[in-house]
Amino acid sequence: MSLIIDVGMRISLILGLLTGLSVVVLSLVWVERKFLGRIQMRMGPMVVGPYGLLQPVADAIKLVAKEDLLSPWVDRIVYWVAPLAVFIPSFMIWVTIPISRDIVIRNMDMGLFYIIAFSVLSIVGLVAAGWASSNKYAVLGGFRAAAQLISYEIPLIMAVLGVAMLAQSLNLQEIVNQQDTYVYALVQPLGLLIFFIAGLAEIGRTPFDIHPAESEVVGGPFVEYSGAHWSIFFLAEYINTFAIAALTVLLFLGGWLLPGLSGGAITTVGIFVFFAKTYLVILVIFWFRGTYPRLRIDQLMSFGWKMLVPLSFINIILTGCYMFYGWPAWLMSIISVTILVSVFWLVSKRMNNTKKEYTVHIYKPESSEVKNAG
Amino acid sequence: MVDQDINKKLDTVQMMVNMGPQHPSTHGVFRMVLAVDGERIVDVEPHIGYLHRGSEKLCEGEIYVQIVTLFDRLDYLSNLNNEMVFCRAVEKLMDLEVPERAEYIRVILCELNRVASHLLFIGTFGLDVGAMTPSMYMFRDREKIQSLFEAVTGARMMHNYIRIGGIKNDVPEDFDQRMRSLIVELKKGLEEADKLLSFNEIFLARTKNIGTMSAKMAIEYGVSGPSLRASGVPIDIRKDHPYSIYDRFDFGIPIGEVGDCWDRYYVRLEEVRQSISIMEQALDQLPDGDTITPTRFLLRPPKGEVYVRGENPRGEIGVYMISDGTDKPYRVKVRPPSFCNLMTIKDLLIDTYIADAVVILGSLDIVLGEVDR
Numbered sequence: 001m002s003l004i005i006d007v008g009m010r011i012s013l014i015l016g017l018l019t020g021l022s023v024v025v026l027s028l029v030w031v032e033r034k035f036l037g038r039i040q041m042r043m044g045p046m047v048v049g050p051y052g053l054l055q056p057v058a059d060a061i062k063l064v065a066k067e068d069l070l071s072p073w074v075d076r077i078v079y080w081v082a083p084l085a086v087f088i089p090s091f092m093i094w095v096t097i098p099i100s101r102d103i104v105i106r107n108m109d110m111g112l113f114y115i116i117a118f119s120v121l122s123i124v125g126l127v128a129a130g131w132a133s134s135n136k137y138a139v140l141g142g143f144r145a146a147a148q149l150i151s152y153e154i155p156l157i158m159a160v161l162g163v164a165m166l167a168q169s170l171n172l173q174e175i176v177n178q179q180d181t182y183v184y185a186l187v188q189p190l191g192l193l194i195f196f197i198a199g200l201a202e203i204g205r206t207p208f209d210i211h212p213a214e215s216e217v218v219g220g221p222f223v224e225y226s227g228a229h230w231s232i233f234f235l236a237e238y239i240n241t242f243a244i245a246a247l248t249v250l251l252f253l254g255g256w257l258l259p260g261l262s263g264g265a266i267t268t269v270g271i272f273v274f275f276a277k278t279y280l281v282i283l284v285i286f287w288f289r290g291t292y293p294r295l296r297i298d299q300l301m302s303f304g305w306k307m308l309v310p311l312s313f314i315n316i317i318l319t320g321c322y323m324f325y326g327w328p329a330w331l332m333s334i335i336s337v338t339i340l341v342s343v344f345w346l347v348s349k350r351m352n353n354t355k356k357e358y359t360v361h362i363y364k365p366e367s368s369e370v371k372n373a374g
Numbered sequence: 375m376v377d378q379d380i381n382k383k384l385d386t387v388q389m390m391v392n393m394g395p396q397h398p399s400t401h402g403v404f405r406m407v408l409a410v411d412g413e414r415i416v417d418v419e420p421h422i423g424y425l426h427r428g429s430e431k432l433c434e435g436e437i438y439v440q441i442v443t444l445f446d447r448l449d450y451l452s453n454l455n456n457e458m459v460f461c462r463a464v465e466k467l468m469d470l471e472v473p474e475r476a477e478y479i480r481v482i483l484c485e486l487n488r489v490a491s492h493l494l495f496i497g498t499f500g501l502d503v504g505a506m507t508p509s510m511y512m513f514r515d516r517e518k519i520q521s522l523f524e525a526v527t528g529a530r531m532m533h534n535y536i537r538i539g540g541i542k543n544d545v546p547e548d549f550d551q552r553m554r555s556l557i558v559e560l561k562k563g564l565e566e567a568d569k570l571l572s573f574n575e576i577f578l579a580r581t582k583n584i585g586t587m588s589a590k591m592a593i594e595y596g597v598s599g600p601s602l603r604a605s606g607v608p609i610d611i612r613k614d615h616p617y618s619i620y621d622r623f624d625f626g627i628p629i630g631e632v633g634d635c636w637d638r639y640y641v642r643l644e645e646v647r648q649s650i651s652i653m654e655q656a657l658d659q660l661p662d663g664d665t666i667t668p669t670r671f672l673l674r675p676p677k678g679e680v681y682v683r684g685e686n687p688r689g690e691i692g693v694y695m696i697s698d699g700t701d702k703p704y705r706v707k708v709r710p711p712s713f714c715n716l717m718t719i720k721d722l723l724i725d726t727y728i729a730d731a732v733v734i735l736g737s738l739d740i741v742l743g744e745v746d747r
Contacts (some may be wrong), residue, residue: 040510136391140413140728206504207576215399215502216729293576294504296729297413358573358582360640362626362648363608 013105017094025238026056031279032286039290063234066227071134074224078132083225083232085125089118090236090243097246098172100256100270112170115247116157119202122236123149126211126221129233133224141220144297145204145211151304152201152208158312159195162188162319163251176255183254187322187329190315190336192252194308196281199244201300203237205285207292210300245281246274253277307343314339388416391728395424399502399732402742406719408731415731418723420716425746433706438464438538438673441706446532448708449744451494452687454480454487457536459684462617463693464538466682467675473664476540477619482553482656483526483535485649489560490519491687492600492642492649495739496567499639502736503580508571515563518556525552538673540666553657557650564646572640581635585722585734588633595721596714599689601738604641605633611685623655635737642739672701688712688739710744 030045030053037044045052070079096111098104108114123146130142163184167175175184185192201208212220222233249255255277256270295303315336322332394405403424409417429448433441445456458480465472472480497512520530526545527535535542546552571577587597592605602609610627612620628644630637677699683692689711698704715738722734 036506040507041514042510136389139389140391144413209504210729213504213729215504216732218398290507291570292505293500293571293574293580294729295576296580296727298727299579358578358636358640360604360628360630360637360644362644363629364626 017105018091021091021094021239021242022235024242025235026060028238028242028282029056029059031282032289035283035286036290039287060231063231064228068227068229069224071224073134075132075134078128079224080229082125082129082132082221083229083236085128086122087125087232087236087239089121089125090239093118093243094239096172097243097250098176098255099246099274101173101176101267103267103271104173107171107173109169109171111172112160112164112175115243116153116160119240119243120149120153122240129225130221133221135224137217137219138221138223141211141213141217141223144213144217145221147297148201148204148208148210148300151301152198152308155194155304155308155312156198156202158309158316159188159191159198160251162191162312162315165316165319165323172250172255176250176257179254180257182329183252183257185252185254187332188252188315188319188336189333190311190318190340192248193340194312194315195252196244196248198304198308199248200285200288201304203240203244205241206289207295208300209289209294210297213294241282241285242278245278245285248281249274249277253281311339311343386411393731394421400735401498401740404716404735404740404742404745406723406731406735408723408728410728413727413729415723415726415728418720418731420719422713422716422742422745425742427747429747430706430708433703435702437701438675438703439671441703442537443532443534446534447743448710448747449686449688449691449712449741450531451491451741452487453531453533454483454536455684455686456691457533458484458618459682459686459691459693461536461538462684463680463682463695464673464675467678467680467695467697468538468669468673470539470669471667472540473667474619474661475544475663476665478656478660479541479545479665480536481618481620481623482653482660483523485652485656486519486522486553488649488687489646489653490516490523492646493519493564495642495687496571496639499733499736499739500567500571502732503577505571505574505577508567511563511567511570515560518559522552522556525549537666539669540664542666544665550657550660553653557653560646560650564643568643572643578636580729580733581639581737583632584635584730585726585737586632586634587718587722591718591721592633595718597689597718598711598714599686600628600641600645601638601689601715603627604630604637606630611683611690615683617682617684620652622659623652625649625652625655635733638737638739674699674701683709686711688741688744689715708747710747712738712740712742712744716740716745 033055034044034052045055048054048058093115095105096108096114098107126145126149127142130138130145163175164170166184166187167178169175204211212222222230225233256266256274258273261269261273318332318335321327388409388411391408391410392405393408394400395403400406405421405424407419407421408415429444432444436444442457442460445460446453448456493512493516497509500508523533524530526549527533527542587601587605589605589607592602592607598609606629608627608629611617613627625648628641628648630641675697677697679694679696681692681694683690690709691711692709694707696704719735719738723731726734
């Protein structure tokens with residue numbers, strides 16, 4: 001009897017999580033379209049429902065009702081499995097992401113490790129989708145995805161490692177609880193930046209939307225997918241976006257903690273705090289999308305390997321020294337900020353030097369020269 | 375060099391990628407067959423002709439006033455410039471005087487058309503490198519131009535407004551006031567795009583020193599227009615062989631330094647500023663008077679041939695026309711700027727990446743209606 005209750009509990013939890021994530025994705029789609037619309041001086045969706053609130057629902061219905069086209073040359077088994085191989089890892093990491101104190105499906109001591117391990121798996125799905133589609137753009141996109149995701153996994157893990165060292169734990173609950181005096185963004189600004197940039201590359205959003213690049217490889221691995229199968233990729237992309245934003249909040253921005261909030265209120269009010277912070281981070285991601293062009297794949301790789309990986313190692317060494325010698329926290333922040341500022345200064349100095357040369361000249365011939373023509 | 379050795383060891387093969395005619399970034403129905411080695415392009419085979427409508431042959435079967443509509447449809451983003459060059463050809467053949475006012479209105483509208491075309495280029499070029507916002511800003515500004523065109527000519531595109539000997543009808547009464555407020559808005563919108571896109575680090579990384587066209591190469595291929603001027607060759611037919619009344623205005627020719635994609639982009643952006651200044655000067659000088667020299671409906675130009683060139687937004691358009699004294703031309707040949715600019719594509723693309731191919735093609739700013747005719 002207890003077994004049945006146990007299994008029932010688990011299934012209902014999973015279904016609840018799925019529903020919750022779907023609602024989050026629908027909200028994200030609406031927020032993104034509205035926010036981008038505002039950036040671009042448009043209204044965004046306005047027709048379906050008040051302020052277009054039901055537009056994502058209408059989109060979802062349209063996607064599911066669409067005919068699922070299948071090219072005759074696809075490798076069917078891989079083709080059908082690939083969306084799941086992308087979706088399931090993105091879904092599974094939410095098992096251990098807490099949204100407030102003790103509000104988590106399974107609190108794992110190895111939570112961070114589990115999340116990293118699972119998020120790597122989605123690469124397989126992307127490459128498989130590209131390969132099975134028997135489309136050259138899809139193949140190109142799939143391999144772009146493989147190169148990009150594997151390269152940026154390293155700085156991402158290194159940035160997370162700094163936090164894990166500080167908190168002396170891989171448990172997300174514990175990491176957030178450790179931040180009650182100061183958030184780790186203050187001690188690890190370098191780590192935050194690396195994590196955020198590498199996270200953007202991991203979820204393939206602008207300026208790193210290289211594998212689905214609309215104007216180059218026409219949607220990359222997803223080019224042959226349509227209808228419900230495509231919508232699974234879509235769902236996974238937005239769940240991943242939300243996950244990266246949530247992890248940024250949990251690891252660096254103090255999760256559900258807020259100054260002045262203490263006692264029993266943390267658990268309930270914390271949910272709102274957590275979501276507010278997460279949506280703010282997501283708005284930054286969308287803001288990037290409205291502002292930046294796309295990098296090229298080789299530029300992306302050289303940025304990852306020549307900038308982010310060395311910086312993330314510096315971050316680890318710094319954190320190690322901080323832990324070992326017991327430096328005060330302010331010293332750590334000062335060193336981190338100094339490194340950040342100096343790197344930015346060096347880069348922008350180089351950029352500005354060359355930028356000044358970039359111009360066009362206005363050529364005005366003498367008026368006597370003009371008259372000679374007929 | 376190292377990676378080529380690796381390729382030999384690994385025995386890799388080239389992949390053929392068919393880009394177009396349904397690819398979103400080939401700006402119409404252009405098709406390229408790319409041989410790629412990984413992401414690197416080793417060979418390009420361009421295919422054109424998907425939009426061939428036989429415009430030149432059609433011209434032989436139409437009377438002169440009808441041909442204006444065919445020229446509208448060549449470069450469908452700069453209709454008025456096309457109409458203008460054809461009408462000038464007939465006028466030159468017939469020795470027809472165009473009234474002052476008509477000339478001024480022609481110039482104002484042609485420059486406005488150039489601005490609209492360049493704005494569209496800036497927007498779509500942004501899309502090519504992956505920035506979606508500039509295109510929205512530019513379409514917003516282009517929309518204002520289109521509505522002004524609609525008020526003046528009655529159509530948003532395909533105006534059929536410039537007629538042989540003048541223009542169809544006089545501009546509406548509030549034209550001057552609308553133009554001036556439009557110019558203010560255009561300047562503001564252009565600055566927005568300039569700030570957002572031009573000096574963005576990622577944009578510079580994507581376009582600077584990509585697809586560099588040397589001045590020698592550009593001249594040898596017969597490249598014209600902004601693409602030529604980006605390579606540092608100050609040739610602008612409006613300056614070098616002033617037609618219409620362009621010799622009355624004070625404007626400069628923006629020229630680039632190295633001829634890369636960024637130069638081609640920024641030369642166009644700068645040209646918008648110059649065009650705006652031409653429009654302002656023309657508005658100040660706009661005289662009163664007739665707008666058309668009356669001609670017969672069934673024009674019969676004298677026997678002879680004529681070649682007329684004009685500066686289109688995309689480069690030099692040339693019209694060669696033979697008249698045999700009847701009401702229809704014997705032969706009309708168009709030298710389309712896009713076609714000549716597009717010929718460089720093979721040289722520019724080889725040894726670049728697929729992502730660059732899109733940017734380089736975008737920076738040439740072709741219109742397939744004109745390439746295929």
